[in-house]
Amino acid sequence: MKKLFLVLGLLGSWITFAQQEPQYTQYMYNTVSVNPGYAGTRGVASILGLYRQQWAGLEGAPETAQFSIHSPISYRGHGLGLSIINDEIGPSRDTYVNASFSYKLQLGYDTWLNLGIMAGGSFLEVNYDKLNIHDPGDPELSGRLSKFSPNIGAGAYLHASNWYVGLSVPALLETHFYDDIQQSVAKEKMHFYLIGGYVFDLSPTLKFKPAALVKAVSGAPLGVDVSANFLFNEKFTLGAAYRWDAAVSALAGFSITEGLHVGYTYDWDTTGLGNYNSGTHEVFLRFEFVSSSRNRMISPRFF
Numbered sequence: 001m002k003k004l005f006l007v008l009g010l011l012g013s014w015i016t017f018a019q020q021e022p023q024y025t026q027y028m029y030n031t032v033s034v035n036p037g038y039a040g041t042r043g044v045a046s047i048l049g050l051y052r053q054q055w056a057g058l059e060g061a062p063e064t065a066q067f068s069i070h071s072p073i074s075y076r077g078h079g080l081g082l083s084i085i086n087d088e089i090g091p092s093r094d095t096y097v098n099a100s101f102s103y104k105l106q107l108g109y110d111t112w113l114n115l116g117i118m119a120g121g122s123f124l125e126v127n128y129d130k131l132n133i134h135d136p137g138d139p140e141l142s143g144r145l146s147k148f149s150p151n152i153g154a155g156a157y158l159h160a161s162n163w164y165v166g167l168s169v170p171a172l173l174e175t176h177f178y179d180d181i182q183q184s185v186a187k188e189k190m191h192f193y194l195i196g197g198y199v200f201d202l203s204p205t206l207k208f209k210p211a212a213l214v215k216a217v218s219g220a221p222l223g224v225d226v227s228a229n230f231l232f233n234e235k236f237t238l239g240a241a242y243r244w245d246a247a248v249s250a251l252a253g254f255s256i257t258e259g260l261h262v263g264y265t266y267d268w269d270t271t272g273l274g275n276y277n278s279g280t281h282e283v284f285l286r287f288e289f290v291s292s293s294r295n296r297m298i299s300p301r302f303f
Contacts, residue, residue, distance in 0.1 A: 021034075021170065021171070021191050022052070022062075022064045022066075022085060022087045023215075023223075024050070024052065024064075024282065025052075025225070025227075025241055025243075025249050025251070025265040025267055025280075025282050026050070026251065026263055026265055026282060026284055027195065027211075027213045027225065028195075028197055028209075028211045028213075028227065028229075028303050029048070029261075029263060029284060029286060029303070030048065030050060030066070030068070030284065031157075031166065031195060031303075032048075032068050032070050032081050032083060032100060033066060033068060033083050033085065033170075034155075034168055034170050034193045034195070035116065035155035035156075035157055035166045035167075035168035035170075035193060035195065036081070036098075036100035036101065036102060036116030036117055036118035036153060036154065036155045036168070036170075037102050037114040037115055037116035037155040037156050037157030037166060037168065038070070038079075038081075038100075038102070038114070038116070038155070038157050038166065039070040039071075039079035039080060039081035039100040039101065039102040039114070039116055040070055040071055040072040040073065040077060040078060040079015040080065040081070040102055040104070040114070041077075041079060041102070041104075041112075041114055041157060041159060042070070042071075042288065043072060043077075044071065044072070044259075044288050044289050044290050045069070045070075045071035045288065045289045046069070046070055046071065046286060046287075046288045047067075047068070047069045047286065047287045047288070048066070048067070048068045048069075048284060048285070048286045048287075049065075049066070049067050049284065049285050049286075050064075050065070050066040050067075050282070050283070050284040050285075051063075051064070051065050051066075051282070051283055051284075052064040052065075052280070052281070052282040053280065053281045053282075054267075054280045055269070055273065055276075055277035055279075055280060056277055056278045056279055056280065056281060057276075057277050057278045058273075058276055058277040060089065060090035060091075061089070061277065062087065062088065062089040063087075063088045063089075064085065064086070064087045064088075065085070065086045066083065066084065066085045066086070067083075067084045068081065068082065068083040068084070069081065069082050070082070070100065076104055077104035077112070077114075078101070078102060078103055078104050079100070079101070079102040079104070079114065079116075080099075080100070080101055080102075081099070081100040081101075081102075082097075082098070082099050082100070083096070083097075083098050083100065083118075084096070084097050090130065091126055091127045091128060091129075091130040092124065092125065092126045092127075093124075093125045093126075093127075094122055094123070094124050094125075095122065095123040095125075096120065096121075096122045096151075097120045097121060097122075097123075098118045098119065098120035098121075098151060098153070098170075099118065099119060099120055100116055100117070100118040101116060101117055101118075102114040102115065102116035102157070103115045103116070107158075110160045110161055111158070111159075111160050112158070112159055112160070113156065113157070113158050114156070114157040114158075114159070115155075115156055116154065116155045116156070116157065116168075117152070117153070117154050117155075118151070118152070118153040118154070118155075118170065119150075119151065119152050119153075120150075120151050121148055121149055121150045121151050122148070122149050122151060123146070123147075123148050124145075124146070124147045124148075124149070125144060125145070125146050126144065126145040126146075127144050128144065128145070129144075149173070150173060151170075151171050151172075151173055152171075152172045152173055153168065153169055153170040153171055153172055154168065154169055154172065155167065155168025155169070155170070155193075156168070162198065162199040162200075162201075162302075163196075163197065163198045163199065164195075164196060164197055164303060165194075165195070165196040166193070166194070166195045166196070167192075167193070167194050167195075168192075168193045168195075169190055169191065169192055169193070170191060170193065171190060171191065172190060174189055174190060189217050189218050189219065190217065190218070191215060191216070191217045192215070192216045192217070193213065193214070193215055194213070194214040194215075194216075195211070195212070195213045195214075196211065196212055197209060197210065197211035197212070197303050198210060198211075199231075199302050199303070205232060205233050206230065206231070206232060207230070207231040207234075207302060208228070208229075208230055208231075209228070209229040209230070209231060209237075209239070209302060209303070210226070210227065210228050210229075211226070211227050211228075211229070211303070212224070212225065212226045212227070213225040221245075222244075223243070223244070224243070224244040225241060225242070225243050225244070226241065226242050227239060227240070227241035227242075227249075227251065228240055228241070229251060229253075231302060234255070234302075235254065235255045236252075236253070236254055236255075237251065237252065237253035237254070237263070238251070238252055238253075239251040239252075241265070243267075245270070245271070246269070246270060246271060247267040247268060247269050247270055247271075247280070248267070248268050248270060249265050249266065249267045249268070250265065250266050251263070251264075251265045252264050252265075258290055259287060259288040259289065259290040260285075260286070260287050260288075261285075261286045261288075262283070262284070262285050262286075263283065263284050263286075264281075264282070264283045265280075265281075265282045265283075266279055266280070266281060266282075267279055267280035267281075267282070
């Protein structure tokens with residue numbers, strides 16, 4: 001049984017290296033992690049903490065923790081943000097640290113375009129001692145490997161009070177890992193993200209919020225996420241999501257106070273790997289400084 005879990009864990013590692021960047025089910029609330037143009041668009045300082053446990057019960061499965069903060073920094077709405085992501089899978093840990101800046105342009109009465117850039121880097125650490133090595137004496141597979149890779153990204157975020165569309169490339173620099181082991185070279189490639197959503201007013205107390213995320217990277221299948229959320233009384237959110245050929249999800253959220261919101265999702269795998277794990281859990285907590293009338297958002301925001 002341990003050997004089976006090891007094989008599946010390595011399979012999971014291979015899949016994650018193929019997708020390379022962390023994935024989220026609640027991407028509509030976590031946009032600043034993939035698009036620097038989102039920084040400051042909430043209209044107030046916004047802090048988000050997120051934890052994702054993928055493929056629960058499977059040894060070596062991915063775990064992702066994130067902290068992000070962003071805020072407008074001028075009366076014109078230009079934004080500044082910081083995102084820290086810790087992504088662990090098997091023996092490897094990847095920590096991303098990026099700062100974002102967005103420049104806001106008003107295109108119409110209720111339409112804005114934020115152009116953003118992000119800069120930072122990632123710290124990769126691999127602990128070979130966590131592996132069950134066939135040849136323990138292999139010097140190439142012992143101890144730890146550490147590597148820092150710089151990063152530059154860019155994005156555009158077009159939005160109004162009830163819709164948004166964003167296009168971004170979070171990492172413009174391609175990075176080679178394990179350069180000293182030519183038999184096992186991993187290359188981190190550029191990822192392109194297209195995100196969009198709309199808010200429909202179905203009644204004074206009910207809103208419908210569909211959203212979609214498309215992720216493209218050379219050498220991997222196109223990633224497509226679609227979701228449909230219903231917002232009741234601007235307090236409680238309930239919905240479902242589908243990740244193409246990968247998972248179906250249930251989503252729920254609640255506004256504890258005007259500035260404090262919590263959300264949770266559960267993913268069911270639709271692949272064969274679903275037979276060996278008990279699903280994926282993702283929870284986030286978002287706090288926004290909206291207590292004073294001076295800092296309140298001019299119009300309600302639902303994304």
